[in-house]
Amino acid sequence: MTKNLFKKKILHRAKYRGIKELDIIFKNFLLSYEDKITDEELYELQEILNLPDSELLDILYKKANIPSNLKNGILKKILKNCYNED
Numbered sequence: 001m002t003k004n005l006f007k008k009k010i011l012h013r014a015k016y017r018g019i020k021e022l023d024i025i026f027k028n029f030l031l032s033y034e035d036k037i038t039d040e041e042l043y044e045l046q047e048i049l050n051l052p053d054s055e056l057l058d059i060l061y062k063k064a065n066i067p068s069n070l071k072n073g074i075l076k077k078i079l080k081n082c083y084n085e086d
Contacts, residue, residue, distance in 0.1 A: 014026040019053045048070060
């Protein structure tokens with residue numbers, strides 16, 4: 001799979017999760033960050049998107065601890081964007 005096709009696939013998965021709350025969180029994040037996302041961050045985002053929706057919501061709503069394998073730059077940026085933190 002080409003790099004461009006991989007990026008499109010991951011970004012589409014992020015924007016259309018199927019749960020309205022996640023769709024909104026990821027669409028808002030990608031509105032400001034899609035053009036700046038690195039290849040490494042795409043792979044990190046893929047890991048995040050592999051989580052079940054309920055687990056991902058708990059992490060984003062800060063109801064659950066972040067698993068150690070997901071303590072990465074992209075998740076921090078998503079959380080920062082979600083809570084409008086500087």
